[in-house]
Amino acid sequence: MLFPTLIFHVFFVIVFLINWLLLRRAGDWRLIMLLVASWIFYGWFDARFVVLLLASAWLNWAAGRLIVAQPHRARLWLILGVWSNLLILGFFKYYGFFTEAANALLVDAGWHGAFRPLDIILPVGVSFFTFQGISYVVDVRNGRSQPARLLELTFLMSFFPHLVAGPIVRPAHLLPQLREPPHMSRRMAAASLVLIGWGLIKKAVIANELAIHLVDPVFRDPQVHSAADLMIASYGYAIQIYCDFSAYSDMAIGLAGLLGLRFPRNFNQPYRASSLQDFWRRWHISLSTWLRDYLYIAVFGGSRHRLLGTCAAVFGTMVLGGLWHGARVNFVIWGALHGAMLVAERLWKLVRPQALPVLPVWVRTVFTFHVVTLAWIFFRSARFDDAMAIVHRIIALEPGKFIASPWTVGMIAIGMACQFGPQRALERIGLALARVPFLGVAALGTAVLLVVEGLRGAGVAPFIYFQF
Amino acid sequence: MDHVLPWDASPIDLPGDAPQVVHEPDGSTDLPAPRPSGVGWTVGAVATSSLMLLVFNSHALANWADQLPVAPLTAPLVTMADDWHSRAGQLGLNDVVSRVERAAAAMRDAQWPQPFGQTRSADPAQRPATGDQR
Numbered sequence: 001m002l003f004p005t006l007i008f009h010v011f012f013v014i015v016f017l018i019n020w021l022l023l024r025r026a027g028d029w030r031l032i033m034l035l036v037a038s039w040i041f042y043g044w045f046d047a048r049f050v051v052l053l054l055a056s057a058w059l060n061w062a063a064g065r066l067i068v069a070q071p072h073r074a075r076l077w078l079i080l081g082v083w084s085n086l087l088i089l090g091f092f093k094y095y096g097f098f099t100e101a102a103n104a105l106l107v108d109a110g111w112h113g114a115f116r117p118l119d120i121i122l123p124v125g126v127s128f129f130t131f132q133g134i135s136y137v138v139d140v141r142n143g144r145s146q147p148a149r150l151l152e153l154t155f156l157m158s159f160f161p162h163l164v165a166g167p168i169v170r171p172a173h174l175l176p177q178l179r180e181p182p183h184m185s186r187r188m189a190a191a192s193l194v195l196i197g198w199g200l201i202k203k204a205v206i207a208n209e210l211a212i213h214l215v216d217p218v219f220r221d222p223q224v225h226s227a228a229d230l231m232i233a234s235y236g237y238a239i240q241i242y243c244d245f246s247a248y249s250d251m252a253i254g255l256a257g258l259l260g261l262r263f264p265r266n267f268n269q270p271y272r273a274s275s276l277q278d279f280w281r282r283w284h285i286s287l288s289t290w291l292r293d294y295l296y297i298a299v300f301g302g303s304r305h306r307l308l309g310t311c312a313a314v315f316g317t318m319v320l321g322g323l324w325h326g327a328r329v330n331f332v333i334w335g336a337l338h339g340a341m342l343v344a345e346r347l348w349k350l351v352r353p354q355a356l357p358v359l360p361v362w363v364r365t366v367f368t369f370h371v372v373t374l375a376w377i378f379f380r381s382a383r384f385d386d387a388m389a390i391v392h393r394i395i396a397l398e399p400g401k402f403i404a405s406p407w408t409v410g411m412i413a414i415g416m417a418c419q420f421g422p423q424r425a426l427e428r429i430g431l432a433l434a435r436v437p438f439l440g441v442a443a444l445g446t447a448v449l450l451v452v453e454g455l456r457g458a459g460v461a462p463f464i465y466f467q468f
Numbered sequence: 469m470d471h472v473l474p475w476d477a478s479p480i481d482l483p484g485d486a487p488q489v490v491h492e493p494d495g496s497t498d499l500p501a502p503r504p505s506g507v508g509w510t511v512g513a514v515a516t517s518s519l520m521l522l523v524f525n526s527h528a529l530a531n532w533a534d535q536l537p538v539a540p541l542t543a544p545l546v547t548m549a550d551d552w553h554s555r556a557g558q559l560g561l562n563d564v565v566s567r568v569e570r571a572a573a574a575m576r577d578a579q580w581p582q583p584f585g586q587t588r589s590a591d592p593a594q595r596p597a598t599g600d601q602r
Contacts, residue, residue, distance in 0.1 A: 427483070441509075
């Protein structure tokens with residue numbers, strides 16, 4: 001079930017109405033209803049996934065209970081809990097990759113097919129809910145979150161707005177909200193509606209149009225396209241993935257808001273960043289803070305080391321962040337590029353001569369954007385050779401086909417304009433909307449949806465991050 | 469356990485909406501003051517908008533119905549959706565979406581002024597109908 005579809009619209013309106021009808025009912029009925037709705041939403045992809053989700057929630061709940069009940073063995077239960085989550089993630093995401101690699105090695109050594117390849121379907125959102133699970137057991141162990149009831153933890157991991165592509169919501173951010181009566185002010189509702197509408201435009205119009213009319217055709221066969229086309233398609237992908245992913249986050253935050261729950265901000269105009277460090281404070285904030293807290297600091301020791309150790313920790317975190325997207329060399333290169341640039345920035349701060357003038361912000365912003373776009377070329381390309389071919393053809397100014405149109409370039413321009421517009425523009429629109437009577441809001445909302453319906457062409461492709 | 473989601477950390481936290489803590493005369497603080505609810509306003513907006521879409525966006529209904537598997541249970545639904553779509557068309561209710569579709573098609577087909585677009589590909593195979601997004 002995709003957000004920008006009729007079936008989801010009907011589903012959500014029903015859930016929304018029941019949610020507020022159950023407000024005055026004592027007990028957990030509202031939570032149970034939202035949980036069942038989440039399973040219906042998730043089961044729409046594949047009913048078997050729901051069983052996995054339930055098993056994962058139960059496992060993390062049990063680990064949390066044992067950590068609290070047996071403090072002398074808390075470390076053991078923490079390790080078992082984290083490894084269980086990693087095994088689930090590893091089996092579904094990396095089993096095929098590792099069996100292929102292992103079998104290739106065995107064939108080289110004279111053996112044949114020692115590991116049976118399995119046809120494993122990757123459960124949608126498995127990376128997200130296993131990360132939720134890991135953060136729960138770690139936070140309970142470190143006292144950052146209270147232990148949750150089974151119902152609460154299952155809800156935290158299953159709640160449909162963020163189930164399949166985040167944002168990754170920390171237990172301490174959501175669990176206290178479940179223990180209070182939900183509240184939705186008019187401003188909160190208006191801001192949520194604005195986020196849903198804006199997310200819809202970004203996904204169904206900008207990301208979709210760029211994918212279909214520019215990015216997919218160019219990246220499918222880069223060898224025949226001109227340097228200009230490859231360059232524009234690379235910018236196009238930078239905008240497409242931003243509009244696609246941030247649209248999902250915006251809609252998830254808006255949908256949760258309409259059900260009376262607050263999710264944290266996940267994107268903050270990332271392409272206006274003036275350094276890679278700044279970029280990661282603005283891009284997929286819930287993942288970057290997760291990687292910082294649970295990998296960079298908890299596993300690698302963060303900046304407690306000397307310089308070399310800290311740089312290795314930064315680099316290692318980013319490479320693993322790349323690998324999290326999937327078992328492909330290109331994802332590792334993407335992570336390594338980001339890691340190397342973050343290390344370079346750190347070292348440059350230390351060795352930069354004091355007399356050297358600081359570059360203007362706009363120069364640093366343009367440079368950072370191009371480093372990020374270069375990394376996106378590897379992220380998007382199906383094979384390493386394709387990515388290298390794109391980079392080579394751009395540098396060599398190779399001639400070839402040119403399919404970028406005023407329409408697609410216009411979409412890129414709109415996507416870039418979003419990065420440099422007022423930072424609180426959506427909030428201001430939300431404040432203005434909250435002053436409009438509900439009939440006016442309904443008319444405005446209908447107009448926006450009708451325009452999106454007319455602009456979006458044939459259908460909407462799944463969100464990019466569904467595959468992760 | 470002071471790790472709750474702080475105010476202003478969510479994009480739906482708007483200025484003037486922050487929870488107000490009631491200060492008692494003795495200087496102690498009490499529970500947050502009750503805030504006016506926006507549920508009625510939102511229910512009105514969502515329900516009205518859904519009804520308006522049913523009237524003006526029969527495209528979406530017809531598209532959804534066309535994708536349903538053919539079965540005795542779905543056949544009447546498909547017929548109803550298609551009937552409503554054609555009736556809405558006769559009444560001019562589909563005009564907004566149709567006009568936007570035509571405008572979008574024209575904008576998609578717009579070309580660069582010559583000679584910039586001389587090498588532009590006109591190969592329809594370069595324009596797939598569905599995305600293989602990554």
